[in-house]
Amino acid sequence: GAVVSQHPSRVICKSGTSVKIECRSLDFQATTMFWYRQFPKQSLMLMATSNEGSKATYEQGVEKDKFLINHASLTLSTLTVTSAHPEDSSFYICSAAPSGKYNEQFFGPGTRLTVL
């Protein structure tokens, strides 16, 4: 149980295009989902917290117009990188917190984004 999937696992795009990454909780409902970014050989940095049915909360320094987050259902959150540039190339990881549970996050396998 408690499986989180991400799609796609890897994406390569041209500079200026937009890319959508999906995060799904497969066997539980998640009121809250989180999006992290990880640069090579670095730790995970929280980008934003996504709550179902409401606007996401972005961490300081993260452009909300650049990284659009939608959490339309209890099992799906999407991150759209708009007008991607090479500096957006990174490993994006989502996690989902089961509804009604304390201090639990289950992580997806990550999405490797490369912007040419």
Add this chain to the structure above:
Amino acid sequence: AQSVTQLDSHVSVSEGTPVLLRCNYSSSYSPSLFWYVQHPNKGLQLLLKYTSAATLVKGINGFEAEFKKSETSFHLTKPSAHMSDAAEYFCVVSPVGYGQNFVFGPGTRLSVLP
């Protein structure tokens, strides 16, 4: 505010010898503490977690960690390293409470030599 320090960016051990990965935390609240492992280009796997129950926590693959409040530490240990343990390890702190954010340490890369 919460923060995590992992004192060693890289630890190298020989196969069959003990592993010690150090973690110190700072938290304004009673914390939950976690250790995650990440193999190259993979997602995170939970090794173990402490949530104010027993201070010695046993996890998967023979790992365990001890919560020491007086030292604000949560070091990860394993009696005998295996080649498959080579990976990146992250210590994470989260204040007790629903939906609180995780704060990740910088990570420790474990190398296991044959």
